Amino acid sequence: MHEGQLDVTPETVRELVDAQFPEWRSLAVRPVASPGTVNAIFRIGERFTARFPLQPQEVAAARRWLEREAAAARELLGRTRSPSPEPVAIGEPGGDYPLPWSVQTWLPGVIAADEDPGDSVAFAHDLAEFVRDVRAIDTRGRTFEGQGRGGELPAHDEWMETCFRHSETLLDVPLLRRTWAVLRELPRGDTPDRMTHGDLIPGNVLVAEGRLAGVLDVGGLGPADPALDLVGAWHLLESGPRRALRERLGCDDLEWERGRAWAFAQAMGVVWYYERTNPAMSRMGRRTLARITADPPSA
Structure with a gap:
């Protein structure tokens, strides 16, 4: 999926686990099939999940991210009715x-x-509860760091132009350009940053019997535009449950449209980038864009 992507085999994981966590030597190691794009995932026994970053980077930078991810997971743990992963350990390079x-x-x-x-309207209500509970976490004076989604929409113009250029043979780019031209103008207003999960896509959400069973990839937890977590309305829900989520959260028109804008920007990126290397992600982006354009924003 990525240039220079690292290869992580079960044999390598077994070697690392045995060497660094000998208490787990008796536990089976097995890969987990996932549409995820950031980590190779392996189960260790029945209780643990090992996550291995796929993209080459400096060791110090990778460790800082894993430490930040663990801190975010600890901050979220127990703050929502829907469970989230608990950090257990950080392993070292080896083999x-x-x-x-x-x-x-x-x-x-x-x-x-x-x-x-x-x-599922019940799932939509569960998702709304999760978003509301995350927003209730104290930012402790923190604000958006200025990287990725969650700040100002026009800051993503250059990236969107890259997406439009790469999508010429894949999507109705003239329509999508017109859509972005409207969405990028949405004002932020004076709404303060609130805590957000930041990546409520299908691969990060667990389901059981049509209800929300858990939320994964919580390392991006942090302060941002509170509309950011509304991406889940477009990535995860059809029109009826989407309305139910909006009603449960009490979103005004501006917040709702900014959520649509963040979902649009994310979907535009995954369609072309993962078209050949991760078809499930690419299809997710296409579905999200179809939902957005079927119910277009007001000019």
Whole structure:
């Protein structure tokens, strides 16, 4: 999926686990099939999940991210009714793997990419509750750091132009350009940053019997535009449950449209970038864009 992507084999994981966590030598190691794009994921026994970053980077930078991810997971733990992973350990480079890696608790459930909850109003209510609970976490004076989604929409113009250029043969780019031209103008107003998960896509959400069973990839937890977590309305829900989520959260028009804008920007990126290397992610982006353009923003 990425240039220079690291290869992580079960044999390498077994070697690293045995050497660094000998108390787990008796536990089976097995890969987890996932549409995720950041980590290779392996189960260690029944209780733990090992996550190995796929993109080459400096060891110090990788360790800082894993430490930040663990801190975010601890901050979220127990703050929502829906469970989230608990950080367990950070492993060191070794054998054929050159970077630090992490261990978290395993959460039961099926990712929404495999068990679509899009028609479930009950799931929409669960998701709204999760968003509301995350927003209630104290920012402790922190504000958006200025990287990635969650600040000002026009800051993403250059990236969107890259996406439009790469999508010429894949999507109705003239329509999508017109859509972005409207969305990018949405004002932020004086709404303060609130805590957000930041990446509520199907691969990061667990489902059981049509209900929200857990939320994964919580390392991006942090202060941002509170509309950011509304991306889940477009990535995860059809029109009826989407309205139910909006009603449960009490979103005004501006907040709702900014959530649409953040979902649009994310979806535009994954369609072309993962078209050949991660078709599930690319299809997710196409579905999100179809939902957005079927219910266009007001000019």
